[in-house]
Amino acid sequence: DTAVSQTPKYLVTQMGNDKSIKCEQNLGHDTMYWYKQDSKKFLKIMFSYNNKELIINETVPNRFSPKSPDKAHLNLHINSLELGDSAVYFCASSQDLASSQRTPYEQYFGPGTRLTVT
């Protein structure tokens, strides 16, 4: 009955490789996010998707490409991995009222994916 799940939990790879992280939520939420948390614990938003549409792209290098096949999934593909990409990546989701009553709600985070680039 996990609300927001991510796979894999750990990912160790070499520079230059391409990797993907998958995220799924079973809460029926409309909005999903990707965050990057670096070694100093800074939590920085990367992308927001609402009803499968990209809403926010926070100056993330185009090596990072999110894909939302449906409202319950938001995957993150990373090309040409670099050392600086090493971090914990969190997926999250939240509910959203109809656009006429947009009100932000609590975000539910996944367990995180620890990416290590060597």
Add this chain to the structure above:
Amino acid sequence: GENVEQHPSTLSVQEGDSAVIKCTYSDSASNYFPWYKQELGKRPQLIIDIRSNVGEKKDQRIAVTLNKTAKHFSLHITETQPEDSAVYFCAASDTGGFKTIFGAGTRLFVKA
């Protein structure tokens, strides 16, 4: 750009004492202010939130205050317990919540 500043970065208190964490935000359009707790190796989880039309909210030992004019909001934890030890993040969010800016986090240590 939008920014959320959080202080202190580290806070150490004795069990039973109170802890206060303060945040300021820059974007006037922010109208939702959640606080998240992240235990070591775990995911961030919401502990309390406040909306811009409310000045204060309390939930048992935790309370949050908001001063929209000054763009300040604070987290107050009373009667701290060792299990309160964690990293606490404040955040500010725009309408729709699509863009949430997090503070840098406060590492709280509660000594037994």
